[in-house]
Amino acid sequence: MSVAVIGAGAFGTALAVVLASKGPVTLWGRDIGWSENPRLPGIDLPPALRLTDRIEDCAAETVLLALPAQVLGGFLAEQAQFFDGRNLVSCAKGIDLSTLQGPSALIAAACPAATVAVLTGPSFAADIARGLPTALTLACADPDKAETLQAQLSTASLRLYRTTDVTGAELGGALKNVIAIAAGAAIGAGYGDSARASVVTRGFAEMTRLAAALGARPETLAGLSGLGDLVLTCTSEQSRNFRYGLALGAGRDFAAGTTVEGAATARAVAALAPKLGIELPISQLVAGLAEGRVAMKHALDILLNRPLKEE
Numbered sequence: 653m654s655v656a657v658i659g660a661g662a663f664g665t666a667l668a669v670v671l672a673s674k675g676p677v678t679l680w681g682r683d684i685g686w687s688e689n690p691r692l693p694g695i696d697l698p699p700a701l702r703l704t705d706r707i708e709d710c711a712a713e714t715v716l717l718a719l720p721a722q723v724l725g726g727f728l729a730e731q732a733q734f735f736d737g738r739n740l741v742s743c744a745k746g747i748d749l750s751t752l753q754g755p756s757a758l759i760a761a762a763c764p765a766a767t768v769a770v771l772t773g774p775s776f777a778a779d780i781a782r783g784l785p786t787a788l789t790l791a792c793a794d795p796d797k798a799e800t801l802q803a804q805l806s807t808a809s810l811r812l813y814r815t816t817d818v819t820g821a822e823l824g825g826a827l828k829n830v831i832a833i834a835a836g837a838a839i840g841a842g843y844g845d846s847a848r849a850s851v852v853t854r855g856f857a858e859m860t861r862l863a864a865a866l867g868a869r870p871e872t873l874a875g876l877s878g879l880g881d882l883v884l885t886c887t888s889e890q891s892r893n894f895r896y897g898l899a900l901g902a903g904r905d906f907a908a909g910t911t912v913e914g915a916a917t918a919r920a921v922a923a924l925a926p927k928l929g930i931e932l933p934i935s936q937l938v939a940g941l942a943e944g945r946v947a948m949k950h951a952l953d954i955l956l957n958r959p960l961k962e963e
């Protein structure tokens with residue numbers, strides 16, 4: 653089965669590099685004039701990897717969509733017709749702010765004849781590209797297709813587990829970014845490791861509550877795509893979401909142009925919470941911080957002054 657990857661950022665390039673160990677892969681990017689990706693320094697491109705800026709070169713059976721969540725809708729609006737009918741695997745970890753939908757729903761709406769899947773889980777692009785061992789979740793509602801894609805996209809270093817819970821897998825990846833910002837802010841503000849553990853644990857409860865309200869299976873959130881990715885992202889300075897939180901907490905500027913999916917996703921979550929009738933205090937606070945509505949010096953009081961409750 654042929655493979656193409658759309659989006660030549662750090663993650664799309666890393667996936668293309670590792671998948672090229674099994675056969676030819678086409679990688680599409682809009683700004684692909686390099687032989688070493690500046691977003692993924694020190695990684696050589698294998699001979700089986702073909703770079704292109706022409707969508708027509710991406711007529712593969714399986715196409716991985718590795719664009720940021722907030723630009724995916726615009727890309728699909730222009731290119732959906734070309735990709736309909738293929739296996740379309742979303743690799744984005746976010747919720748679209750304009751529609752409040754996850755990437756898989758955007759893809760399904762734009763490409764109704766496609767098989768939609770999600771590839772997610774704890775994984776830094778640099779680790780994948782270096783061939784370090786990584787376990788991910790492949791989610792597809794069709795169990796046979798899930799098995800086929802699991803086999804196609806697993807490699808010697810990339811071990812895929814499969815599930816049919818697309819909503820749960822996708823939301824785990826999106827929501828952990830929001831909580832990672834909060835965890836980073838706690839550390840950046842000097843609140844310490846105990847505070848971070850509270851944020852991670854209560855954040856996980858929020859992730860599970862929201863995902864369940866949107867039809868996910870709670871056990872999916874306890875897997876690689878939820879808890880696994882939450883642990884990675886809240887504990888490593890390799891994470892851009894965590895580093896963004898560190899900067900917020902410390903009152904420092906953060907590098908403009910860095911992909912921080914959790915900022916827009918927190919705003920989407922804050923818009924969803926009242927519609928679903930649920931409370932998501934950490935996520936709603938991150939939305940306030942990201943929008944500049946809430947000052948970091950008030951963040952702790954907002955969380956600690958909430959009414960006492962059962963765990």
Ligand SMILES: NC(=O)c1ccc[n+]([C@@H]2O[C@H](COP(=O)([O-])OP(=O)(O)OC[C@H]3O[C@@H](n4cnc5c(N)ncnc54)[C@H](O)[C@@H]3O)[C@@H](O)[C@H]2O)c1
Pocket residue numbers: 659660661662663664681682683691718719720721723726727743744745746775776777778910911913
């Ligand atoms: N980097 C990682 O370690 C990692 C790991 C797992 C998942 N992800 C997810 O992968 C997705 C992409 O992240 P990334 O790390 O590759 O980001 P990145 O910042 O490295 O790259 C983003 C890419 O998107 C391209 N882009 C932006 N707007 C575009 C548009 N309108 N049309 C076409 N291309 C456009 C940019 O040119 C760039 O190549 C995110 O949802 C992220 O959460 C990233």
Ligand SMILES: O=P(O)(O)OC[C@H](O)CO
Pocket residue numbers: 745773774775776777829832881884885890891892893894911912913
């Ligand atoms: O750098 P981040 O914060 O976007 O995290 C990258 C991956 O999602 C970690 O699994």
